[in-house]
Amino acid sequence: MAAATTRKAAASTVDVFLSHRGVDTKSTVAGLLYDRLAQMGVRPFLDSRSMEPGDKIYERVDAGIRQSRVGVAIFSPRYCDSVFCLHELAMMVEAGKKLIPIFYDVKPAELAIGAAVSSAAESPEDLARYARAIRxxxxxxxxxxxxxxxxxxDLVSRTSNVVLKCLKQAKV
Incomplete structure (x- = not known):
């Protein structure tokens, strides 16, 4: 019982939160970046590797964002079509996290709230939050x-180095 409690407590500490659209990047850049950061002694949060069966998605994701010092948003062509992704991005921006965007097969000017999000958002306030975060x-x-x-x-190395630099600056 004590080992399980210790493991869960250790798993709850996060240095960097990786926000991504799973269908676009989970098996490529998000997974590779998670592995590289973990090998470097950084504690990354990636939904598929940091959560366990029975975890409440929003609770665990929100806790991961709150605990992190740096956020990496991997903007892929369908990132802005996901309420989950835009919720994560808005939380990171609102919490004042150091944000490192990766524009993966997309240009910054192309980022806009997707039609699916516009119809699925719970309120106009949420849409305004998402728009501010994208801006x-x-x-x-x-x-x-x-x-x-x-x-x-090169992408994984460059991103890992930027994350390490940001984490060192956050300690000062």
Whole structure:
């Protein structure tokens, strides 16, 4: 019982939150970045690797964002079509997290709330939150990546190095 409690307590500490659209990036950049950061001693949060059966999705995701010091938003072509992704982005921006955008097969100017989100959002206030968060991300220097021509190892290395630098600055 004590080992399970210790494991759960250790798992609840997060350095960096990885926000991504699973169908676009979970088996590529999100998974590779999670692995690299973990190998470097950083505690990343990635939904598929950080949550367990029985966890409440919004509770665990929201806790991961609150605990983190850095947020990485992996903007893929369908990222803004997800209420979950935009909720994560809005939380990171509202909490003042250091945001590192990765523009994966998308240009910052192309980011906009998707039609599915517009009809699924719970309130006009949520849509306004999402729009503010997208605006903030567009105005933040990020990393760009073309999945057909880009070097995956270079993207993961560059992103990991930026995350480490941000974490070191946050400790000062």
């Amino acid at each position: 903030e991300a567009k105005l933040t220097v990020g990393l760009t990546f073309d999945s057909k021509k880009g070097d995956w190892s």
